[in-house]
Amino acid sequence: MNEEQRKEMSQIQSKDPNSADQNNLNRIKQKTSDDFMKYFETTYQPPNMRDAQRRKKKDTDVLYDFSIPEDMDQSGSGKKYMIRTYGCQMNEHDTEVMAGIFEAMGYESTSNTKEADVILLNTCAIRENAENRVFGEIGHLKPLKLENPNLVLGICGCMSQEESVVNRILKKHPFIDLIFGTHNIHRLPQLLKEAMFGKEMVIDVWSKEGDIIENLPRSRKGNIKAWVNIMYGCDKFCTYCIVPYTRGKERSRMPKDIIQEVRHLAAQGYKEVTLLGQNVNAYGKDLDIEYGLGDLMDELRSIDLPRIRFTTSHPRDFDDRLIEVLAKGGNMLDHIHLPVQSGNTDVLKIMGRKYSREEYLELVGKIRTAMPEATLTTDIIVGFPNETAEQFEDTISLVEEVGFEHAYTFIYSPRDNTPAAKMKDNIPMDEKKARLQRLNKIVNQQSADAMSQYEGEIVDVLVEGESKNNPDVLAGYTKRNKLVNFRAPDSVIGQIIPVKIIKAKTWSLDGELVQEKVEVN
Structure with missing residues (x-):
């Protein structure tokens, strides 16, 4: 000007x-x-895919x-x-x-x-x-x-x-x-x-990822649950995904900085921390030390904090060490979000997911063996370019075999400058919507079946506040991330309390306070 x-x-x-x-x-x-x-x-x-893939991991400080x-x-x-x-x-x-x-x-x-x-x-x-x-x-x-x-x-x-x-x-x-x-x-x-x-x-706007800045101020929402970023970016370059271009290559924070932040949150009275990353279980692969997410979680186990979660995982990086640590229990929760995207190996290959249907099911088997009660949820894309009816059937059968208790399902949406956006898409939108509807019907039924098993059970609920739909009802989550609505005094907000489940719905549970076990201030 x-x-x-x-x-x-x-x-x-x-x-x-x-x-x-x-x-x-x-x-x-x-x-x-x-x-x-x-x-x-x-x-x-x-952002350029070829340049991003060639970029060295040590370009950040x-x-x-x-x-x-x-x-x-x-x-x-x-x-x-x-x-x-x-x-x-x-x-x-x-x-x-x-x-x-x-x-x-x-x-x-x-x-x-x-x-x-x-x-x-x-x-x-x-x-x-x-x-x-x-x-x-x-x-x-x-x-x-x-x-x-x-x-x-x-x-x-x-x-x-x-x-x-x-x-x-x-x-x-x-x-x-x-x-x-x-x-x-x-x-x-x-x-x-x-x-x-x-x-x-x-x-x-930078076409190249920046440095890791450690002492940034934060204004967190509430004082019950907190997010802690442990890494930035993603190196997987799935053909449909824009994240490697918008977030850059993987950069891990130093373990000492993460542990210090989680300790500080525990000292402030937070009850739950979720570790964040676009591909969170690739944590540590870019560091100069032999240290991964399993090692970090093992150190966090000793912190006096009731619940620790992490999201989002990539199946290719979900290793045995992480499973071993999660199986120890304690404040390590066994709710695992494990995006599969498709149940067909050929589609997974075109997506650039770098694992097969068989490898995904093998990983699920390892998790189930180590943590029989683990809750698995996932992400699924329907109508990826040229997905055939037979390939979609593989997704349906995998969903039924694994028994996901929830799934985020989407019709494929092309993103500019990704490889998949250049692929020919010969699937009519009506067909895509029909596949999505069929998939959602199965996922909804599996969710309802899983919820029904909680009726009559007493579960520990971290109370977050008023229900979105009724200010006279409180709401919170179990350690397996199930939403529970129940009536109780506001004084229990922020506490982990026992609640008896009296009614199961598809996506939530209704309960009643177990009075004799709750200390009401």
Whole structure:
């Protein structure tokens, strides 16, 4: 933006934001956007599979020197921020970090868009649905920007790492002030400063993964359950998946930093921690020491914390050492989410999953032998390019053989710049929907059957708060991740208490408090 444009924009913003001069603001933003398009097209390098696969794992460093820049310290005093989060637990974790940075700058959180001085959409790129929701929300936010030109609107997260998304924002949504990706969250204060005072669209998207920043502030939701990121990125390059491009290659945190964080959470009174990673059981493979997820979990067993989970696993990296540690029990929970994606070996090969149907079933057998009561859940894609009816039948038979108690099922959604997006897809949508409906019917029945076994049983429930559907009912989860609804005093929230199951439903359990075993404050 040149000096003349800056002066004109400054004059416009000093006036009533509802005046006719708002049209001039849009014109200048559009012109600035056009300038950025030229810059973007000549300098930005979109994620490239070949380059990403060749990239060395030691390109990242571990840094412990994060701090809020002096000129941004308390810059948010008297101001409010809002972050809307889409997608997985990793995105939720990133939101906690960004919220921590905002609050370290003096901002307060708000859920009211009209009160916010900064609004960020933390986005997901896994499926087309998620992208459509975000662009719909961008459209809804435009009137707020017209009413208040000083409002900072930002798009961050996985979608921001996609070239097509950035291009679309530049061309169709020039009122957006800030675009940044998944590798530079620690630069939020600097980026916010540029967006606020530069008054032009700020784009800071890296096609290469960043360093591991260890002392970032966090604003966690509640004080009962917490997420702890143990690694970033993924090296598997499944042909349908955008994650290796949006999140980069695998980078593991040092064990001492993870253990210290979990100990700190236990000292604060948290009852459950979930270890996060795009491919969490590949943890440690990029370190210079012989140390994997099983070794880390074994050390965490000694911490006085009731429950420890992890997600999400890749079957290829689920080794015997991890099974051995999980089988020891204690605070190691035997609810395992193990995405299979397809039950047919040929489809798995085209997906780039790097295991066969037989190898997956062999792994399930090992888990069942070591932990007979283990709960297994999974992810399944229906209608992958050219999946035949016979290949789909293999998925059905595998689901029935394993007996998954829950499954996240999806119709295949092509993602730009992934190998699968270039594959010929000759399966009619009606057929895909029919397959999904049939699969869901089986999964729902298996879930209902598993739930029915809990009727009459007494289970330990970690009480999280009020039920979403009834404020007079409390809700919590068993160690096998079963949702339980029951009536009890609010004083038990945050405790692990015994509840007798009186009714089983497909996806939840109804129970009653075992009064004589509960200490009510």
